[in-house]
Amino acid sequence: MDSCVIPLRHGGLSLVQTTDFFYPLVDDPYMQGKIACANVLSDLYAMGVKTCDNMLMLLGVSNEMSDKERDTVVPFIINGFKDLAEEAGTMVQGGQTVLNPWLTIGGVATTVCPPNEFIEPGNAVVGDVLVLTKPLGTQVAVNAHQWLDEPERWNRIRLVVSEEDVERAYQEAMFLMSRLNRTAAKLMHKYNAHGATDITGFGLLGHAKNLVQHQKNEVSFTIHNLPVIAKMAAVAKACGNMFQLLQGYSAETSGGLLICLPREQAASFCKDIEGEDKLQSWIIGIVEKGNRKARIIDKPRVIEVTPKIA
């Protein structure tokens, strides 16, 4: 699943560890550093681990950058990564930097903990509900924002969104991608979560399918609601089959957690997250009896999520 769990030789402890690296997708290097850090940590949070003991940073500096570009951009990336690690209550101690044609940024997150500090992802039961902690549409927003400078592509979507809509969606996407899923990890314990995963490159349904295949019980996931960054569902529709957002396959970066929670506790879970993080979560589906399939219903309700940040 999202992190590997290795039983250790000492004290009944386990090593929970994950790595991720990718290429920049936003044009603000400081935010890019934060997003990379949030993305790495998210794999731990999906296991209900709220304390990361160490991070390593993995950096590939592009050999096609000028000295000036490099000296300007790279410190911002590093500082963004480190600042978010600090916000997560951990540190970056160690890592590696190499020259590479493409700029790359990623890391490793490691925790050593007793079994009660992590939550196995495979214990969903019939009657659970599925909660999602961030809206979908980050990739759509990032791409639409790039198209502001590409008239041919912009023409495909200009009938459904304004430049202001796209700018706002892009800012919201950056904000969301750089948010930690840490509060959700903590509350998974309080509200007896039965398993979770984080939504990234395979999209909501891709990761839901992966999670349901790891269930011990004979269950299926049915998704009814799709919270989406405002206007991005319209953009995705205007682009035909390009994103597959409403089909559940649009890639997300540093997306939300998809969590199986007892039905009677889910509303309190969402309320607590909103109280602590000022961020909405949504009950998007249910766990039913079945043969480990996940699906989105034919006409899901699309929830337009309007940015709350200034």
Added chain:
Amino acid sequence: MDSCVIPLRHGGLSLVQTTDFFYPLVDDPYMQGKIACANVLSDLYAMGVKTCDNMLMLLGVSNEMSDKERDTVVPFIINGFKDLAEEAGTMVQGGQTVLNPWLTIGGVATTVCPPNEFIEPGNAVVGDVLVLTKPLGTQVAVNAHQWLDEPERWNRIRLVVSEEDVERAYQEAMFLMSRLNRTAAKLMHKYNAHGATDITGFGLLGHAKNLVQHQKNEVSFTIHNLPVIAKMAAVAKACGNMFQLLQGYSAETSGGLLICLPREQAASFCKDIEGEDKLQSWIIGIVEKGNRKARIIDKPRVIEVTPKIA
């Protein structure tokens, strides 16, 4: 130093962790996988850690390879990496693969252990000797081997080596780079080592300088002997200042450990390694009173190391 050491929240344990990745340097993908694995683990062994609890593999697959090249080469790299991890008594559980212009291969090695399982590198005392567990010259051998196909460069060295010499040195370099420094790590405990580092990109003297700067006592390192893969000293000399091998700065990949050992125990240490691994080690220098400098004497003794393997 070579690995980060993080005190943990549980049981007086520490997290010892390192990462490394680089680009291929030999043309045998299986050996390249082994070399990458040995290189990552070497940072743990330099801390006297002989048990690795988990490895992650970091792979960048070149987008310039054809499907056929990729499907042929990548499994060999992965298997080489995994096989050597198994030889080291550990496993590869987790990792990340991305597409990248350049092929990259590396990993993360992690151990959780009590303080008596690792050896702080900074406790050398006057009277210690310096032991090196692999000969120098891997980069010279790899480059000379490439020059077999580049007549202009080959002409610079053909007066001092034969094609057979170069082929033999290259095979020996591959063998050495893929050897684990694990026996040395184990014997560092038995023979009361006062600190160590592994020799990689900065060369013998570069890493010796780094190690001496981390010493608690006011000591200096003086190096008298340079064990070098047979004929590679002559090749380096014929290339002028290109490699800086005899000056101590020729890069090594997955080189030996440089270990500070009590003088009276060093010979037994070398004998034990040879007994277990069939690999020679050398006493190459001494620890003297000083202000944390490392140097190679004016006319060091170059020890021609003839391959023992068939």
